[in-house]
Amino acid sequence: xxxxxxxxxxxxxxxxxxxxxxxxxxxxxxxxxxxxxxxxxxxxxxxxxxxxxxxxxxxxxxxxxxxxxxxxxxxxxxxxxxxxxxxxxxxxxxxxxxxxxxxxxxxxxxxxxxxxxxxxxxxxxxxxxxxxxxxxxxxxxxxxxxxxxxxxxxxxxxxxxxxxxxxxxxxxxxxxxxxxxxxxxxxxxx
Numbered sequence: 624x625x626x627x628x629x630x631x632x633x634x635x636x637x638x639x640x641x642x643x644x645x646x647x648x649x650x651x652x653x654x655x656x657x658x659x660x661x662x663x664x665x666x667x668x669x670x671x672x673x674x675x676x677x678x679x680x681x682x683x684x685x686x687x688x689x690x691x692x693x694x695x696x697x698x699x700x701x702x703x704x705x706x707x708x709x710x711x712x713x714x715x716x717x718x719x720x721x722x723x724x725x726x727x728x729x730x731x732x733x734x735x736x737x738x739x740x741x742x743x744x745x746x747x748x749x750x751x752x753x754x755x756x757x758x759x760x761x762x763x764x765x766x767x768x769x770x771x772x773x774x775x776x777x778x779x780x781x782x783x784x785x786x787x788x789x790x791x792x793x794x795x796x797x798x799x800x801x802x803x804x805x806x807x808x809x810x811x812x813x
Contacts (some may be wrong), residue, residue, distance in 0.1 A: 633702035633735055634652055636807065637723060639714035641771040642763045643748035643755075644792045645799070649741060650711035652800045655708065664712035667693045667806035676763050682768040691722045698726035702735055714738065715774040724786075736786065738778070743792035744773060 638650040647663055654661035668676075672686050686713055694712060701708040714720050725735045745768070752765040778787045788806045 646711035
């Protein structure tokens with residue numbers, strides 16, 4: 624079954640937020656619900672970046688640049704092919720979001736890259752990170768959360784020509800997916 628996003632041209636929904644926000648969980652659920660591919664930005668980090676993070680060292684802008692370029696190219700590929708995809712990506716800074724949005728330049732209207740910010744209290748993210756770190760499920764240690772919160776540049780729903788949605792990360796995953804779908808269908812005619 625094609626989503627209307629595929630019938631009208633490509634669409635990439637970027638599920639963004641700090642570590643522990645639930646980007647991968649929500650992204651995977653949303654991609655299944657919308658019948659489109661799920662892409663995790665963590666898979667685009669070179670081993671050197673993962674090793675730095677694993678050792679509690681925040682990434683520099685130089686570390687992030689090649690990662691962002693690869694993500695840009697992936698987003699551009701989905702848009703150029705007219706397909707929809709869900710991307711889980713921290714996209715903490717506005718400049719990073721602009722790089723991802725620029726993938727639509729010359730391909731489709733810029734509105735075809737939509738950001739969904741999973742926003743919540745720091746304590747929620749700390750609890751989630753501690754649990755997954757204890758289970759060995761991710762390379763990102765809880766000690767890096769503060770550096771991500773310091774980097775985060777929040778937008779509001781009017782930024783990026785209304786292609787920015789903020790949702791409460793503390794909601795149950797199924798409720799979050801329903802809310803995101805409602806926003807996509809209502810505001811973006813999917």
